[in-house]
Amino acid sequence: MKRLIGILGASYCGSTVFGYTLGALPECTFMGETYWITQTDLNCTSCTIKKQPCSIITEDLRTQLKNNEGNYFKILADKCETDNIISTDKSVALYKDKIKNIDTVWIILFKSPWAQVTSHINHTSTKYSTEQYLNVLNNHYTNCVSFAGNALFIDFDFFSTNREQCLEYICNRLNLKYTADAIRYWNFTHHSVSGNTGAYTNVKDKINAANNVQDINEKIDWYKAVYRKTSVNDSRWKFQLSSEDWIKIGKHQYFAMYHDMLSKFSNNFMEWAGNNAT
Numbered sequence: 001m002k003r004l005i006g007i008l009g010a011s012y013c014g015s016t017v018f019g020y021t022l023g024a025l026p027e028c029t030f031m032g033e034t035y036w037i038t039q040t041d042l043n044c045t046s047c048t049i050k051k052q053p054c055s056i057i058t059e060d061l062r063t064q065l066k067n068n069e070g071n072y073f074k075i076l077a078d079k080c081e082t083d084n085i086i087s088t089d090k091s092v093a094l095y096k097d098k099i100k101n102i103d104t105v106w107i108i109l110f111k112s113p114w115a116q117v118t119s120h121i122n123h124t125s126t127k128y129s130t131e132q133y134l135n136v137l138n139n140h141y142t143n144c145v146s147f148a149g150n151a152l153f154i155d156f157d158f159f160s161t162n163r164e165q166c167l168e169y170i171c172n173r174l175n176l177k178y179t180a181d182a183i184r185y186w187n188f189t190h191h192s193v194s195g196n197t198g199a200y201t202n203v204k205d206k207i208n209a210a211n212n213v214q215d216i217n218e219k220i221d222w223y224k225a226v227y228r229k230t231s232v233n234d235s236r237w238k239f240q241l242s243s244e245d246w247i248k249i250g251k252h253q254y255f256a257m258y259h260d261m262l263s264k265f266s267n268n269f270m271e272w273a274g275n276n277a278t
């Protein structure tokens with residue numbers, strides 16, 4: 001049976017870059033935030049950029065999905081002729097009534113509360129207080145954890161700085177064929193829909209603009225430019241939070257939740273790393 005690899009997490013947790021990377025693995029297809037396909041008339045990101053019609057995200061597909069929501073992810077997997085369909089819909093509500101006739105495996109993607117709060121402040125016009133945003137994060141992840149049950153926890157900060165190691169670990173846990181090439185996801189064809197087009201277009205545009213791709217790849221560490229941009233290791237965010245907010249985050253209930261997710265990730269990872277070493 002085909003399988004949905006459903007990514008759960010909060011907005012700005014790094015899911016687009018993460019999804020593209022998984023989607024570049026063999027027998028995997030990344031479709032982005034799939035709910036956009038039926039809830040908006042957005043078209044495929046890469047085909048729109050190339051000004052060509054998309055062979056996957058078509059009006060016929062939208063109609064099929066709208067008429068058969070229960071089989072939503074089964075229909076997507078069939079359309080892409082893939083074994084593993086990857087979605088970054090992230091919310092329980094966007095998955096739960098759409099997973100008939102398909103196996104499911106859940107990845108809970110998270111990053112540090114400080115980086116998450118800063119990303120939120122930088123990206124959205126919603127005027128949440130730090131406290132309100134922490135409450136939203138706490139409720140959201142509590143919901144994800146209880147829905148997913150036996151999920152794979154992935155720390156995006158770790159992923160973005162230990163890409164090959166972490167991707168190999170994920171492949172091992174999910175019985176996927178590992179290829180290190182997937183890290184350069186922008187070299188692969190994707191048909192996905194996303195509100196966040198930058199993760200694909202920023203890199204593609206820069207490479208296309210260069211006269212000599214070989215040359216520019218040597219000049220710039222694209223891995224760092226792409227993966228670390230959204231990571232806690234890009235330290236610019238540290239100067240954006242006030243010391244009051246910094247302390248508030250550390251004391252919030254969500255911090256305990258984050259710590260719990262981090263320990264699950266670390267335990268899993270250490271266990272796997274230990275087995276692999278022997």
Ligand SMILES: [Zn+2]
Nearest residue numbers: 044047054191
């Ligand atoms: Zn397309």
